[in-house]
Amino acid sequence: MNRREFAKISSFTALYLPVRKISGKLLLSTDEDVKEKAVAAFKRFEDVWDFNDFWKRGNTFDACLTFADALHQKWPSDVEVVSIQEKIGEMLEEDYRFFHSIDPAQMWADDFGWWGLMGINAAKHLKRIGNNDLAKKFTQLSIHSCWQQERDHAYDFLDTAKPVPHGCSNGDANGQNKGAKNTVTNVLFFLLSCRLYSFLLEEDLPGKEDFLKMAYAQWVWFDSWFKLKQYHYLQKISTGGVLVHERPTAFFKGSDYQETSHPTWEKEWLWTGDQGMLLAALHEILSFKNNLSAWVMKNKITTGFILERFEKNVLHYIQLLNEGIKAALVGKADDIIREAPFNANFGPEFGNDYLAGRGIMMRYLGKLNKSGKIDFSKNFKVTFSATWQTRDKTTNQFQPEFTSTANDKLFVNQYRQLTGYGDDVHQWQIDAMNEKQKDGVCQSIGLDALGALIRSL
Secondary structure, three states, X not given: OOHHHHHOOOOOOOOOOOOOOOOOOOOOOOHHHHHHHHHHHHHHHHHHOOOOOHHHHHHHHHHHHHHHHHHHHHOOOOHHHHHHHHHHHHHHHHHHHHHOOOOHHHOEHHHHHHHHHHHHHHHHHHHHOOOHHHHHHHHHHHHHHHHHHHHHHHEOOOOOOOOOOOOEOOOEOOOOOOOOOOHHHHHHHHXXXXXXXXXXXXXXXXXXXXXXXXXXXXXHHHHHHHHOHXXXXXXXXXXXXXXXXXXXXXXXXXXXXXXXOOOOOOOOOOOHHHHHHHHHHHHHHHHOHHHHHHHHHHOXXXXXXXXXXXXXXXXXXXXXXXXXXXXXXXXXOOOOEOOOOOHHHHOOOOHHHHOOHHHHHHHHHHHHXXXXXXXXXXXXXXXXXXXXXXXXXXXXXXXXXXXXXXXXHHHHHHHHHHHOOOOOOOOOOOOOOOHHHHHHHHHHHHHHHHHHHHHHO
């Protein structure tokens, strides 16, 4: 740490992390110091965001947009922050061209969920900086090119699936591979349906009920699985709380939930990204609970819907998920937010896809912090401090690993004691990953941590 950085540290904060050697207490920066680091991190993102991978590009830019929104909320008139907002507007022009250059038939169903969520945030960003024409294009992209694509090609409209009907399968868009009804595909469609309903409601645009209908259908799918406790879709944490597994499974004759490939399944496997998106979807559907209740009653969707019971149920899941994250996905030795220790997350088969999970979870936790009566503010500060101190200091490039090996081993033991599962793994096996994609994803994790930190200041 140079003298200029040291001088900016306030009297109530203490130490940053040495590279891969964590000990002692963490230094937390002043607001101004955080802003300077945010500007530096974004400048690096400008060098690595423009790569050719459909889902990763949509997700990493959603991280950028969420980070930019946090910057705007905190420093709306700052010259450097205003400049970042304008640059992102220019980058979105290129993103829009990129989206329309791909062949949708070659993409997977969940890919469109990532782009749909990014499209809503892009539209909001563009409206804020006065580019209404492109904002309308991204709105249409989110609805017709993403949400409708996932509904038409992934959603199961039949009532026959056992033990829970409906839900989305993560197959390819041309229907050649049906895929598994995993959590990420279903929670993306759940959250996207909720977000589009809220967005159209706010903008007073027509067609809202289509999204309300599918948001409710996805709520029923998740709630139905959660109630079937014999299948353990929700991982119980021994000290309290729950986490949601990578997919629901039910192994009996006639079950439609026995898929153990696509990608290769591991018992009790879960991913951080799913936790954040499920929390966000539950919060979002709760935000329009009265409209939902009126729609259910008007259309006689079910005779068993009681608003007070629905609200209590959703809040219960929110609290349990917050407790589960705090207990099982935060290292007790250093307070840093971590990925669940499974070979399926870190391994060479799909490690490059699951690498972004910690950032995705922080992206949503940052906006929802304290909503479940649990405060993650310290964890955001500590996690960002770790990403900053382990960065490549010549480029400000964030790295896949930003914790110490000793504390990683303690975390694996911690996770196993709480859940009974987990692998002795903490190094991302992503040597075969395209270098620019890896840098883009890692930088987005840092931006997600920064955005969450900024919202907690």
